[in-house]
Amino acid sequence: MKKRVLACLLLLTLAGCASQSRPQPPAADTPPAEQPAQSSEPILSPTDYPRVDGSTANLPMMAAIRAAATGESPEQAEAMTTCRKTPEAWMALANGETDLLLVYEASEQTKKRLDEIGNELVITPIGRDALVFLVNDGNPVTGLTQEQLTDIYTGAITNWSDVGGAGASIAAFQRPEASGSQSLFMKLLMRDKKPVEAPTELRPEEMGGLVDSIAEYDNSANALGYSVYYYVSCMYGMDGLRLLDVDGVSPSSETIASGAYPLINEYYLVTRANEPANSPAAKLRAFILSDTGRSVMEQAGYVPLQE
Known part of the structure; x- marks a missing residue:
C-alpha cells in the first residue's frame, strides 16, 4: 500500500498545486475566522503540523495535503502520514487524541459512542466516493442492479445463475460492523434491511484483506465483495x-x-467545535477548504464536491 500512496503523491508533484481560477465559497458551517486562504505557499512548518487522522482510503489525500501545506517532499509527507481506521479516528478526535479528520461517515454504532462523549464536532463534506462491488475476472457477470445486490446480501439470491452467471453459489464477503465501508454498505444499499450473517472467513478485518480474499478465494469466480472506489482504483487495486x-x-x-x-x-473534514481560531488545525482546515486544497485533492485522484 505504501507504494500506491507514494505513486499518487508523485503524480501530484508532477502536476503541481496551482489554485483554480474560480473562488470556492466556504462551507456553510465555516466561521468567518476560518475563511480559506488562497496562497499556494507552505502555511505550516512540519513541527507545527496538527495531528491528522482519518480513513484508510484517505491516506493519499492526507499525505498530499501535508506535502502542499508544509512544503515537504512527497516522500517526506508519506513517511509522516498514518491513520487509524474510520471508527477509531472518529473516537480519537472526540477524545482529544487527534486534531483533524479526513474521514468517511461514522457508523451508527460509532455515532452513538460520539453522542455519549458529547464533544461537539464541526463536520464539513468535502468530496465524494462510492461503494463499489468486486468480482473475479473469471465471473461472467458484468453488472447487477441494487435490487439484485440487496437480494444477494439478504439471502434471497444465493446462486450466480439467478443473475446471469454460472451455476455456482455466491460467496458474499462483508466487512466488520463499524468499518467505514460497512457503514456505507448499510446506508447506501441495505438501508432498512438486515444482511445475512457472514461467516468469519467471509468477513476480513482489513480493507486490503477483502480485496485479497476475493482474488485468492478457493472458488474465486464465485466471490463477491465491496469497497470504496478510491481504495480499489488507486491504493489497492x-x-x-x-x-x-x-x-x-x-x-x-x-x-x-x-x-x-x-x-x-x-467524505468529511472534521474538527472539534472548540478549536481555537488560529490553531494549526484551524489553519489546515482553511487550507483544505481553499481552491488550493481542492486542487490538491483533485490532483491526488479524489472527487471534490462540485461547485
Missing part, C-alpha cells in the same frame, strides 16, 4: 479483479462526480 456496473452504470471519477453512479456518499 489487484490484477484479476473487476468492478461491477450497478443499475447499468460503471463506477468512475466522472460518474461519481456527476451523480450518475447510484451508490455515492460524501
Whole structure:
C-alpha cells in the first residue's frame, strides 16, 4: 500500500498545486475566522503540523495535503502520514487524541459512542466516493442492479445463475460492523434491511484483506465483495479483479462526480467545535477548504464536491 500512496503523491508533484481560477465559497458551517486562504505557499512548518487522522482510503489525500501545506517532499509527507481506521479516528478526535479528520461517515454504532462523549464536532463534506462491488475476472457477470445486490446480501439470491452467471453459489464477503465501508454498505444499499450473517472467513478485518480474499478465494469466480472506489482504483487495486456496473452504470471519477453512479456518499473534514481560531488545525482546515486544497485533492485522484 505504501507504494500506491507514494505513486499518487508523485503524480501530484508532477502536476503541481496551482489554485483554480474560480473562488470556492466556504462551507456553510465555516466561521468567518476560518475563511480559506488562497496562497499556494507552505502555511505550516512540519513541527507545527496538527495531528491528522482519518480513513484508510484517505491516506493519499492526507499525505498530499501535508506535502502542499508544509512544503515537504512527497516522500517526506508519506513517511509522516498514518491513520487509524474510520471508527477509531472518529473516537480519537472526540477524545482529544487527534486534531483533524479526513474521514468517511461514522457508523451508527460509532455515532452513538460520539453522542455519549458529547464533544461537539464541526463536520464539513468535502468530496465524494462510492461503494463499489468486486468480482473475479473469471465471473461472467458484468453488472447487477441494487435490487439484485440487496437480494444477494439478504439471502434471497444465493446462486450466480439467478443473475446471469454460472451455476455456482455466491460467496458474499462483508466487512466488520463499524468499518467505514460497512457503514456505507448499510446506508447506501441495505438501508432498512438486515444482511445475512457472514461467516468469519467471509468477513476480513482489513480493507486490503477483502480485496485479497476475493482474488485468492478457493472458488474465486464465485466471490463477491465491496469497497470504496478510491481504495480499489488507486491504493489497492489487484490484477484479476473487476468492478461491477450497478443499475447499468460503471463506477468512475466522472460518474461519481456527476451523480450518475447510484451508490455515492460524501467524505468529511472534521474538527472539534472548540478549536481555537488560529490553531494549526484551524489553519489546515482553511487550507483544505481553499481552491488550493481542492486542487490538491483533485490532483491526488479524489472527487471534490462540485461547485
